[in-house]
């Protein structure tokens with residue numbers, strides 16, 4: 001089917017079902033174009049809570065749709081492709097986290113939002129890349145188990161006096177970015193500012209001018225006086241930036257920074273999702289109630 005026909009179908013069904021489409025910045029261009037809201041993990045959470053829709057179609061990965069369902073249980077949350085997951089979220093299991101809690105009984109657990117509902121339910125508070133430092137510094141405990149992203153955890157540990165136990169998880173998309181990539185680009189574009197996502201390795205982050213979430217990178221590129229930027233995150237962001245700021249230059253730090261899970265969401269899958277009301281993301285109530293506490297605590301800090 002032609003894209004235009006698919007888009008018309010999506011618009012019609014959205015109105016009929018009182019649905020909204022929420023999309024992360026890493027999805028395909030055409031998907032972002034049909035979305036009602038495009039943002040980073042934190043703003044997507046807030047958009048889910050504040051939406052008046054009955055149905056949320058989540059153009060993103062599973063943990064994002066699950067988070068929306070945890071905080072907005074009265075809404076039907078659909079993930080158009082059920083296996084669009086985040087490999088990093090699968091790098092921590094409930095059993096392994098419980099073992100770590102036994103090993104460090106005085107530690108609070110801070111979980112990155114890139115985690116399953118079951119992990120959130122085992123955690124004291126959630127964070128996203130936009131608020132991780134504030135979240136960690138907001139809690140009284142001196143010791144913290146930070147799951148699952150070792151790179152984000154290492155970045156946070158530079159901005160707190162708390163003892164952080166890092167988990168060996170990582171995002172393969174950001175971990176693929178190497179310091180050699182940035183060194184080469186710096187030679188080619190010596191005046192460019194390097195904006196990096198905190199999921200990158202510490203060896204890469206030490207070259208960054210600013211370390212920011214995806215929304216933070218978008219905002220910084222607009223407000224900065226600089227006209228050239230090297231972008232250290234998923235490469236879709238570079239396309240977004242070029243479209244938004246056509247007078248500035250953007251260079252992806254690595255073409256390998258590509259999240260194939262986000263790209264699984266297509267226009268066809270969104271149309272199918274609205275036609276057949278699938279695939280519903282459901283979190284068992286006993287898990288949801290606990291996971292919600294961790295998300296609510298984060299949202300209180302971040303201002304809802």
Ligand code: 13P
Nearest residue numbers: 040041128129130213214
């Ligand atoms: P943010 O949206 O919080 O910047 O995180 C990026 C990411 O990897 C989402 O999976």
Ligand code: SF4
Nearest residue numbers: 061086087171173259
């Ligand atoms: Fe997960 Fe990385 Fe993809 Fe984000 S970019 S969804 S952290 S694999």
